[in-house]
Amino acid sequence: GDSVTQMEGPVTLSEEAFLTINCTYTATGYPSLFWYVQYPGEGLQLLLKATKADDKGSNKGFEATYRKETTSFHLEKGSVQVSDSAVYFCALSDPNAGNKLTFGGGTRVLVKP
Amino acid sequence: SQTIHQWPATLVQPVGSPLSLECTVEGTSNPNLYWYRQAAGRGLQLLFYSVGIGQISSEVPQNLSASRPQDRQFILSSKKLLLSDSGFYLCAGDRVNTEAFFGQGTRLTVV
Numbered sequence: 001g002d003s004v005t006q007m008e009g010p011v012t013l014s015e016e017a018f019l020t021i022n023c024t025y026t027a028t029g030y031p032s033l034f035w036y037v038q039y040p041g042e043g044l045q046l047l048l049k050a051t052k053a054d055d056k057g058s059n060k061g062f063e064a065t066y067r068k069e070t071t072s073f074h075l076e077k078g079s080v081q082v083s084d085s086a087v088y089f090c091a092l093s094d095p096n097a098g099n100k101l102t103f104g105g106g107t108r109v110l111v112k113p
Numbered sequence: 114s115q116t117i118h119q120w121p122a123t124l125v126q127p128v129g130s131p132l133s134l135e136c137t138v139e140g141t142s143n144p145n146l147y148w149y150r151q152a153a154g155r156g157l158q159l160l161f162y163s164v165g166i167g168q169i170s171s172e173v174p175q176n177l178s179a180s181r182p183q184d185r186q187f188i189l190s191s192k193k194l195l196l197s198d199s200g201f202y203l204c205a206g207d208r209v210n211t212e213a214f215f216g217q218g219t220r221l222t223v224v
Contacts, residue, residue, distance in 0.1 A: 043215050043216070044205075044213075045215075091213075093213075098164055100145065100159075100162055101162075101207060105157075106151075
């Protein structure tokens with residue numbers, strides 16, 4: 001079945017540091033890929049997405065590129081802020097599995113001033 | 114836009130008591146619906162998903178069940194709660210080629 005693997009946290013960074021959260025996937029079909037973010041005390045919200053190979057999703061300074069050859073969708077931000085402290089979830093939607101959403105385990109990121 | 118109403122936000126229940134969590138969808142029809150659980154310190158685990166009325170797929174064996182009596186209603190239930198059922202339960206929905214939308218979640222504590 002489909003699965004998403006992302007690096008375990010917590011990840012602790014200083015403000016303005018570079019952030020990378022690795023995400024790899026397995027899927028039977030050709031999935032769409034997503035990053036969701038959960039800020040403290042809030043619900044999940046979509047951060048960015050990519051629907052085909054080599055697509056780059058971007059939002060709020062975050063980027064992730066759909067790499068079919070390495071089945072990866074790593075999330076990056078060049079200079080994090082304290083307000084980026086949150087839990088980040090990588091996810092896929094597989095058309096061969098009825099577009100069922102599969103999430104990774106989540107990575108908690110803490111940015112210190 | 115699509116929204117999910119999920120209630121209650123917090124719930125404390127004794128071991129052995131029944132459970133019923135409900136979520137309802139507004140703003141779209143015929144969505145896929147999901148129940149996820151996020152146990153303390155862990156990620157989102159898919160419990161059930163439904164592609165239509167009366168159609169439920171269970172992802173993991175457990176003490177819980179789900180039902181979808183109407184297109185926009187998805188219910189998570191248990192006849193007898195266990196301590197290990199404590200966690201954060203999240204209802205979610207999506208449609209083909211659209212992003213997912215989420216309820217606010219229910220934090221369940223079984224005591």
